[in-house]
Amino acid sequence: MPLLEVKNISKSFGGLQAVRSLSFAVEPGEILGIIGPNGAGKTTAFNMIAGYFPPDTGEVRFKGENIAGLRAWDISHRKIARTFQLSKPFGDLTVLENVMVGGFHHQGSRTAARRKAEEVLGFVGMTDRLGTEAHNLTVVDRKRLEVARCLATDPELLMLDEVVAGATPTEALAMMEVIRKIQERGVTIIMVEHVMRVVMGLSHRVLVLHHGETIAIGEPQTVSRDPVVLKAYLGARYGNA
Ligand SMILES: Nc1ncnc2c1ncn2[C@@H]1O[C@H](COP(=O)(O)OP(=O)(O)OP(=O)(O)O)[C@@H](O)[C@H]1O
Ligand SMILES: [Mg+2]
Incomplete structure (x- = not known):
């Protein structure tokens, strides 16, 4: 059984749909990377999983139990921890x-x-x-x-929201080492990160969010060569190349 299973969660802020029917699962002991351009909905997804606000729709199953809609406090007591981007x-x-x-x-x-x-x-x-x-x-x-x-x-599940942002290359390496050691202790990790070297180097699988939707999920090498992913990052320029 996956440790965490997210099923069709969505979130709108007024007219803006920040996350659209997002589904994914995380296996025990895994490091799942989540990448995507600014505003893709990464932090919003974390906020729903950690109970900062409830999803509009869908389920968040942790060890089989639906925790969607529980408060942050109750979720923290179920051994899910998240860092804040700010x-x-x-x-x-x-x-x-x-x-x-x-x-x-x-x-x-x-x-x-x-x-x-x-x-x-x-x-x-x-x-x-x-x-x-x-x-x-x-x-x-x-x-x-x-x-x-x-x-x-x-925590049994640790969610890291851009913990390497702003680090020098040496500091980034040190943080990578810390994350690897946490995983070796048996903690399952979801990491949102813009620094590709770090997320591709650490993750077993990488999920790519774009406009609130999954456009790719798989092993880092496969995802980083996916034309749909490259297009999302490079935008219109890629189409003209
Ligand atoms: N509390 C909120 N109220 C209104 N709009 C919000 C709120 N939180 C996020 N948004 C909007 O939802 C969209 C997704 O934001 P989110 O912070 O999830 O993106 P992100 O992928 O984490 O981006 P970044 O890489 O810049 O951190 C953005 O358009 C953002 O402005
Ligand atoms: Mg964010």
Whole structure:
């Protein structure tokens, strides 16, 4: 049985249909990449799966249970975690405190939450930032903090929304290593990412969204050569080539 099965979910904002009847499944242990031009509906899909808002139609099945329409809180308790593309940490709190806040309800006690926060911050390479107030972090460190915040909840499914955006090539490699290690620990991952080197290098399969619809899904090598995908990215210029 797939860990996650999304069936025909749609979302409109006023007259704009951001996601149209999207369906896909994620197998346990898999890394599924989701790519697509700006505005394709990637973050909207994450928001529906994570309960940030409900889909207008369709089902989101996690371990067989339909979780569509449940609140973010209830979904997080089912061990699904997501990073935010625009992270909003508590600026006056330290890095350690930010992760403790996120993990507290999952860990039970303050001591356990602190231990877990230190462990996951070490895992993402932020041990030297524990006492830094979050408003002083660079963009890349904010992304690391987002990942650590998610890991503190012990997710079975982790959804990463552009955690490599804004990174230098060296920082991108370090983040790739972190993502690979998370997967090796048995966590299933869906990653939305624009940095092709990263998403193609890590994903077992890649889904391409365009105007809210799937235009391709398959192994990275196949998808990256698909003429329909190339056309979506290059737009009209491709048609004239
Ligand atoms: N809360 C909202 N209210 C109104 N419109 C929205 C909302 N969220 C997204 N949209 C619109 O829905 C469409 C899809 O947006 P979405 O953020 O899902 O795209 P995306 O694929 O994540 O893009 P990007 O790569 O730029 O992050 C866009 O046209 C966007 O403006
Ligand atoms: Mg987005």
